[in-house]
Amino acid sequence: MTDLAPLTLTTPTEHPFAVFVRILGKGKRGARNLTREEAAEAMGMILDGAVEPAQLGAFLMLLRHKEESAEELAGFTDALRRRLQVPPLAVDIDWPSYAGKKRHLPWYLLAAKTLAANGLRIFMHGAGAHTAGRLYTEQLLGVLDIPLCRDWAAVQVAMDNRQPAFMPLADWAPAFQQMIDLRNILGLRSPIHSLARLLNPLGAKVGLQSIFHPGYQAVHRDASTLLGDNVIVIKGDGGEIEINPDTLSHLYGTTAHVAWDEEWPALAEQRHVKPASLDPAQLLAVWRGEQADSYGEKAVLATIALALRGLGQPREQAFANAERYWLNRTT
CATH class of the missing domain: 3.40.1030.10 (Nucleoside phosphorylase/phosphoribosyltransferase catalytic domain)
Known part of the structure; x- marks a missing residue:
């Protein structure tokens, strides 16, 4: 009778963007708004292409469902402005x-x-x-x-x-x-x-x-x-x-x-x-x-x-x- 080698299980590493989906979607008692800094980090990952399509869809629809806060909107805008390269044009x-x-x-x-x-x-x-x-x-x-x-x-x-x-x-x-x-x-x-x-x-x-x-x-x-x-x-x-x-x-x-x-x-x-x-x-x-x-x-x-x-x-x-x-x- 041959002894079977023990089965080795590995726990997959969580995607770094998953934390932001979890913050928004953890249920009525657990969910909360993102802080301005968290919103900027999350949008920065999206703009840098570091997010899976399923995560992006979930993130956008969770935001849609709860409605964005002023801090989230400001953080999202921060992320874009940091990445924009625009000339110093005078605009009224x-x-x-x-x-x-x-x-x-x-x-x-x-x-x-x-x-x-x-x-x-x-x-x-x-x-x-x-x-x-x-x-x-x-x-x-x-x-x-x-x-x-x-x-x-x-x-x-x-x-x-x-x-x-x-x-x-x-x-x-x-x-x-x-x-x-x-x-x-x-x-x-x-x-x-x-x-x-x-x-x-x-x-x-x-x-x-x-x-x-x-x-x-x-x-x-x-x-x-x-x-x-x-x-x-x-x-x-x-x-x-x-x-x-x-x-x-x-x-x-x-x-x-x-x-x-x-x-x-x-x-x-x-x-x-x-x-x-x-x-x-x-x-x-x-x-x-x-x-x-x-x-x-x-x-x-x-x-x-x-x-x-x-x-x-x-x-x-x-x-x-x-x-x-x-x-x-x-x-």
Whole structure:
């Protein structure tokens, strides 16, 4: 009878990223938020490609389920900023555009063009047309003569020429774009959709953010305060940075680490009728002064005023300058 050799068992080494999945997913009593430092370490591993696909999916959906804290958002942003190599470009306004519009035309694009035509340096960024039935900034760049910039040199040229500079997220943060693209695999948007609004990669004087989900605007404002950024966060129309003139708007601001709140009343006495269809050519016609649109022009003026408010102008002055800027735009 032959003696069998004893079976040797080895315990596999735990993947270093597993600790972050465990922190978020350890059940109702055991789970907790990540600290800012933990969030930065976790996102750093993701950006460095040191995470397994299953871990990434679990991590993003656990964050989605519990909702991100201000400290987590700040930590994620820290990780990206440490890895970004960007030139020292002067920027007035960071303008993220990730939601797309489906009820009204994207009038915010005329606001951005007007501000740029009047000398303000605007950096816009977005992540493509990821949801059917919406109009996205990227789809309208050619119609409105807004430069599509594929590198930082092109961004500088556009801003020097008094145009908004739009650069796709994929060209400066490809790992973030890949996470956004997981939407059709995971079946839900990940927290990266909202995180992208915080990034302000060029350190603009003010960042404008639109967060559609109620109660989450203050979290983004708090995250920006932690990062030392000046911002205004609103619930913009359709999720884009655009004031809806038919409703009251609440502004969640932070300036020099001091948080503030402001409410702007509706600009229209009664709600406008939603258009039956969205025709991008109408944007160009209004820009050229060939056509009037009550809703659109009020939205443009209020959105220009929003940007000027973020740069420190009081509301009344911001609206007065918005009207002057609109009249002085180059058509």
